[in-house]
Amino acid sequence: MxxxxxxxxxxxxxxxxxxxxxxxxxxxxxxxxxxxxxxxxxxxxxxxxxxxxxxxxxxxxxxxxxxxxxxxxxxxxxxxxxxxxxxxxxxxxxxxxxxxxxxxxxxxxxxxxxxxxxxxxxxxxxxxxxxxxxxxxxxxxxxGIETPAAEKIASQEYFFDGTNRKPRYYQQIAINRTVEAIGRGQNRILLVMATGTGKTYTAFQIAYRLWKAGAKKRILFLADRTALINQTRKGDFKHFKGIMTIIKKKVVIGKDGSDELVSTKKKGIDSSDKAFEIFLGLYQGLSNNEPAVEDAYKDFSPDFFDLVIIDECHRGSAKDDSNWREILTYFRNATHIGLTATPKETDEASNSEYFGEPVYSYSLRQGIDDGFLAPYRVIRIGLNVDAEGWRPEQGKTDKYGNAIEDRIYNRSDFDRKLVIDERTDTVAQKLTEFLKGYDRFAKTIVFCVDIDHAERMRSALARYNPDLVAQNHKYVMQITGDNDEGKRELDNFINPEEKYPVIATTSELMTTGVDAQTCKVIVLDANINSTTKFKQIIGRGTRINEEYGKSYFTILDFRNATDQFARPDFDGDPIRIKPVTEETTLDGIVDEEETNNEPIIDTETGEEIEMGRPQIRHPEPGKSGSIINEPRPKIYVNGVDVAALITRELHFDQHGKPITTSLKDHTKEIIKGQYASLDDFLSKWHATDRKEAIIAELQEQGVMVEALYEAVDKQVDLFDLICHVAFDQPPLTRKDRANNVKKRNYFTKYGEQTRRVLETLLDKYADEGIENIESMEVLQVKPLSDFGSTIEIVNGIFGSRAKYMAAVKDLETELYKVA
CATH class of the missing domain: 3.90.1570.30 (tt1808, chain A)
Known part of the structure; x- marks a missing residue:
């Protein structure tokens, strides 16, 4: 016994x-x-x-x-x-x-x-x-570790810097599976990890263990954004300091009179760099567009590197005809590890064809369920011109006096082909209204169609926030590839300690490579047909920084872009659909949306230039209009009635999929899956010591308790909420239940002090709900703290902790007695 x-x-x-x-x-x-x-x-x-x-x-x-x-x-x-x-x-x-x-x-x-x-x-x-x-x-x-060499690699320990930081469980699995696969002789490896889950830290630990074990002596880390290289060098790879360098681009330093190349050099680098062991390389720095200038990567022999790590491998060297792709082909004898949050699998492009199936995948949904990534709220705002389309009335001209083609313009046209000033203003107004009711200093990224749209959105937001812009003009900034002032503020935007900028309007520059830990609001006012691009954009909000109050983020969707959440391939391993061919590729062709709106990359710096300026039609005397020498025409109109038709919050089940039925029906289905009848629920409710446990259990099953409160009545108790939604019982408010207890003279069996404490607890229940009176911490809050300390109340007034808990339990029983 x-x-x-x-x-x-x-x-x-x-x-x-x-x-x-x-x-x-x-x-x-x-x-x-x-x-x-x-x-x-x-x-x-x-x-x-x-x-x-x-x-x-x-x-x-x-x-x-x-x-x-x-x-x-x-x-x-x-x-x-x-x-x-x-x-x-x-x-x-x-x-x-x-x-x-x-x-x-x-x-x-x-x-x-x-x-x-x-x-x-x-x-x-x-x-x-x-x-x-x-x-x-x-x-x-x-x-499958079968050889001494494989065992040496697998048993090599992590890098430890003396802090409490060590790999999370999923990072540990990704690292172990990768080094073990290399130990078994696998030379093409794909890791799929959601944005914000520490891909670069994982890559560092992989590189360190392989380097320390002597399995990979010279390592190249490849990226296609300057920001990614700088973050890597200053961040997780900083522990390689002393043996690490950045490969710089070759440039022309002189030409003779016949335009023949005199010589080239690398910016700040020479052949002695080959003594380093860890190399960071920007695709643009390793290759050249000028035929007369030899590519920098050819300074190294094809067998120089033992390991090449390709960051964001779904792009960069993606195109078969890209000279960036030639870099991987040149170093083909090395082991290649591809890192991505969004592997691409289309009928023309396949990550898995080049790298093989992922050795490990960790999805956005897993990260949210584990509490490592921030969950999201989705608020959809439908505009009348988006829902109904817009057709110019007879004789309608644009802002410059030009006639407008008579047809129906819809959401796919807006800001790409046709600009309606009032539509931009309405989006800015609705965002401002949201922030005023939430937090006007919540870091916010507004994703626009192109640079022109981002410019106009910045101006509109400045007009709707004149008080804060007057305090600091950097309250709202355009951060796009062509705007030097905005790009200089990018680091301040992502720095949690910097207050400004607060709102950033962008199109392409901030879709990737931006570690925005405190971004609390993402605004979608661009048509996003690519799941890959949508995932990358959503990834800007998934990081958690509770020190600065960031534990979730809100998506304001003006274009129904969040339909992507419902796609079966949104949050899982994509299914390979490309036909098998003899040739292997990384990505092949980009998605349709990316093809139509593909950013331009500066071959020198790796910065995204984004889409060019729109073609604007200016009127000339005696003419209907003329076109300046710019790409893509746009029509600019005003005087259009634009209004928000509906604003609603989307809800998602416990698997992250949008709920297509009503919230009430969805909840009823879950509750009846737990409790077959009202009697079953009542038995569980009365038998459970802490009603908070039932709340937690229902939340784990996917019931959004707070959303139901919003939908039904905030003053309704959880008990009545469940009985009403699932079992069609008429609900009583908390105050109704509290008053019923008082009418029954239930407290007469207690002494005066005990009765006064219980009556105060009853009032607390009426105001705040059952969960609050179950916690003894409530005794530390006024007016209960007026009776004395927790010990004085529990032991002095009630006689013991057991007697206090029994009295609270009796009070709960009395509250729900009529049921």
């Missing part, structure tokens, strides 16, 4: 830990207890947020700090030795761990994921727990 009275933690301390020590496990270096490996999903409740439960393993066993080989789930002795095995198996699959154990203190049930015969599950005594070497052998079998 002694064991039956022990808690789960006592079972761990008295039985499981001694068994591990006896088997030779180092409790300081190889064993972690009560390991939380997720942060807990963030739930958005109006303007407030709350964290869900973290996933926690009782024990994780490591052969080395980077190699988790086993997981143990513990239960108290009132459970069987097998009772924890299913939970442990779920965690082992998430964590990529081969050896799984369950224990209740009597022994262990061992599930061996490497086994293929009847020995897949065996019972072990406390004295028979496997040694570290035994589980390392099983790990090697699980991972």
């Amino acid at each position: 002694y064991k039956k009275n022990l808690s789960e933690r006592d079972i761990c301390t008295k039985f499981i830990t001694p068994a591990l020590e006896k088997a030779g496990w180092d409790m300081q270096m190889q064993v972690l207890e009560e390991v939380s490996f997720t942060d807990g999903k963030i739930y958005v409740r109006g303007k407030f947020t709350a964290r869900g439960k973290r996933k926690r393993a009782d024990y994780i066993l490591y052969y080395k700090p980077n190699i988790p080989v086993a997981i143990i789930e513990a239960k108290d002795n009132n459970h069987s030795v097998r009772s924890g095995i299913q939970q442990a198996l779920d965690y082992s699959k998430i964590l990529d761990i081969p050896c799984v154990f369950s224990s209740n203190g009597d022994g262990f049930l061992f599930h061996d994921r490497t086994a293929t015969d009847n020995d897949i599950e065996t019972e072990l005594s406390l004295d028979d727990f496997p040694t570290p070497e035994e589980l390392w052998e099983r790990y090697k079998k699980f991972k």
Whole structure:
């Protein structure tokens, strides 16, 4: 009976830990207890947020700090030795761990994921727990590590800088799978990790382990944005300082009279750079558009690099006919690792054809569910001209007096072919209204159709925010590839410590390579048909920075771009659809939207120039109009009635898919899946000590409690909310329930002081709900704190903690008695 009275933690301390020590496990270096490996999903409740439960393993066993080989789930002795095995198996699959154990203190049930015969599950005594070497052998079998060279690479430890930072569980899996694949001889590797999940940090740890193990001595990190190279050099790769350099572009330094090239040089670099071991290269710096200038990468022999890491591999060297692609072909004997959040799979382009299937994928939805990425709210604002289209009335001319073609213009035309001034103003007005009701200093990115649109949007937002623009003209800035003033402010925009700029209008420049940790609002006023581009844009808001109050972000969608969320390939591994050919490519052709609106990249700096200026028709005397020498004509009109028809918040289920039925019907379906009848729900409600647990359970199933409050009545209790929505019961407000308790003279059985405390708790319930009175912290808040300290109330007035909790429980029972 002694064991039956022990808690789960006592079972761990008295039985499981001694068994591990006896088997030779180092409790300081190889064993972690009560390991939380997720942060807990963030739930958005109006303007407030709350964290869900973290996933926690009782024990994780490591052969080395980077190699988790086993997981143990513990239960108290009132459970069987097998009772924890299913939970442990779920965690082992998430964590990529081969050896799984369950224990209740009597022994262990061992599930061996490497086994293929009847020995897949065996019972072990406390004295028979496997040694570290035994589980390392099983790990090697699980991972296909068969040679001493592969074992040396796989067992090489991480870089540790003396801080508390170490790879998150998914980063650890990505790193391990990559180095293990290289140890097995795989030379083309693809890692798919959502924006904001630390791809560059993961790449650094991969590079460090391979370099430290001597498997890869010279490493090239390739990117196609200057910002990405600079972030890499100053950020995660800074620990390579002293052995790292940036390859610079070759430039012409002179020509003779016949225009023949005299000589070339590299900017600030010479042949001695070959003594370095880590090289950062911008595609534009390695290749040239001038036939007379030799490409910089050809200064290196084809076998110079052992490893090439390609950042954002869905673009850059994507095109088959690009001279950037030639860089990868030139260094084809090296191992190539592709990093991307958005692998491209179309009928003409395939990441998987070049790299193979991803060795690991970690999606946006996984990141949000684990609490590592910020969740999002989506507010759609429908404009009348977008929904109905706009047709010019007879005789309507543009702003310059030119006749306008008589046809219906729709959302795909606006700001690309036809500009309606009032439409731009309405978007700026609605965004300003939102920020005034939310936070006027919330970092905001407005994605526009092109540079011209971004310019006009900046002006419109300045007009609608004159007070803040007067305080600082950088309150709203145009940050586009052609605007030097705006580009200089990009670092300030993404710096959490800098207040200005607050609002950035852009088109292409900020879609990628912008680590905007505190971006709280993303505005979509561009037609986005490419899932790849949409993912990249959404990724600007997914980073969390709770120190600066960033735990979720809001998407204001003016163009129905968030329809992309409903695409089956939005948040999972894309299905390869390109026909298999003898030739392999990275990406082939870009998506349709990107083809129509493809940014221009400066071959010198890697900056995005974006789309050119629009062609504007200016009137000339005696003529209907003339065209200046600019690309793409645009028509500019005003005097159009533009208004917002509808503003509504989209809701998403627990799998991140948009809810297509009504919120009420969706909720009813979930609740009835949990409780078959009203009686089932009432039994659970009355039996549960803390009603907050029911709220958490429903949220995990996908019920948006706060959204239902908004839809029904904020003054309705959760109990009545559920009964009304799921079981069609007439709801009572919290004040109705509180008054019913008072009418029944329920408090007469208590002494005066006890009665006064309970009456105050009842008033607190009427104002704020059942969750608040269940927490003893409520006793520290006025007016309850007027009765004394928590200890004085609990022990002095009620007599003990047990008596206080019993009184609160009775109060709850009385509140719901009529049910």
